[in-house]
Amino acid sequence: MxxxxxxxxxxxxxxxxxxxxxGARVAAHLRPGDMVRLYxxxxxxxxxxxxxxxxxxxxxxxxxxxxxTIIHAHEGRFPLYHLDLxxxxxxxxxxxxxxxVIGSHSVVxxxxxxxxxxxxxxxxxxxxxxxxxxxxxxRRIRLRGHGERLAAAVAALAxxxxxxxGS
Ligand SMILES: Nc1ncnc2c1ncn2[C@@H]1O[C@H](COP(=O)(O)OP(=O)(O)OP(=O)(O)O)[C@@H](O)[C@H]1O
Ligand SMILES: [Mg+2]
Numbered sequence: 001m002x003x004x005x006x007x008x009x010x011x012x013x014x015x016x017x018x019x020x021x022x023g024a025r026v027a028a029h030l031r032p033g034d035m036v037r038l039y040x041x042x043x044x045x046x047x048x049x050x051x052x053x054x055x056x057x058x059x060x061x062x063x064x065x066x067x068x069t070i071i072h073a074h075e076g077r078f079p080l081y082h083l084d085l086x087x088x089x090x091x092x093x094x095x096x097x098x099x100x101v102i103g104s105h106s107v108v109x110x111x112x113x114x115x116x117x118x119x120x121x122x123x124x125x126x127x128x129x130x131x132x133x134x135x136x137x138x139r140r141i142r143l144r145g146h147g148e149r150l151a152a153a154v155a156a157l158a159x160x161x162x163x164x165x166g167s
Contacts, residue, residue, distance in 0.1 A: 007151035008144045009158035015137050016048045019129075022141065023052020025160070026125070029153035030057070032078045033104040037113030037121070040129035045139050046111040049127060050082055053109055071096050079106035085115040093117070125150050 013019045026049075030036070036053065038046040054062045057076030070092055074080040081101050093116075102108055102120070110116060113126075128142040145154035 005148045005151040006144065006146050007154040008142060009154050011141045011143065011158065011161055012132070013045075013139050013141060014135065016045065019045050019048045019139060019141070020052030020055065022157075022161075023049040023054075024056035025052075025157055026127075026143070026153070027053045027056025027107075029150065029156070030107050030125075031149070032106055034107050034150070035102065035120070035124035036107065036109040036127060037116070037124060038109065038111050038127045038129065039113055040127075041131075044129040044131065045141075046127075046129060047084075049129065049141075050109045050111070053107075054080055054082075057107065071101070081106055081108045083108065083110045085110060085112040088112070088115050123147060125154070 011022065013022060026036070030053070036050075038049065040046055051062060054074055054076065057074075057078070057080050059074040059076035059080055061074060068087070070083060070085065070088065072082040074082065083096075083101075098120070113121070123146045125146070126142075126144040128144075130140045132138045132140050143154045143157065145151040
């Protein structure tokens, strides 16, 4: 069954630029209707990763720091909605009309995705980012793709990056 397909890969990056370039590679596999759910503590690199996704989707108007706004809309190859749920208050998602945003015409990237209601969790692409003790600029990034296409995408990305690292 397609909805049972799932693939996970753990990657590391060593700079913000490398995380952005991973985001751009991921973007090549995204289709309208996909949700990218990002997890990880403050400063882990979620926004940095989404900047890369935006580049990959050819968004030209990208501006950073949505900290005080929950949702930012961008136009690229197709619409990209960037949600930051850190300061999510009760009823905010209803105000945004989250169900409409998630429609099949756009990609939605969500920081602090653990704050999404449970019915919006579970499919799409999960990106879990964390610090390491080894290097200040190193991040451990776990990608998990749900469904056949995104599972295959994660497997392909892991393969490409392994090949580049020569392992
Ligand atoms: N390998 C790396 N990947 C991503 N960011 C890195 C990396 N190394 C250093 N950084 C730096 O870490 C910071 C990550 O900040 P970013 O805003 O992306 O985090 P965030 O997870 O979105 O945090 P918040 O929860 O506050 O929104 C940036 O200053 C970035 O330059
Ligand atoms: Mg952020």
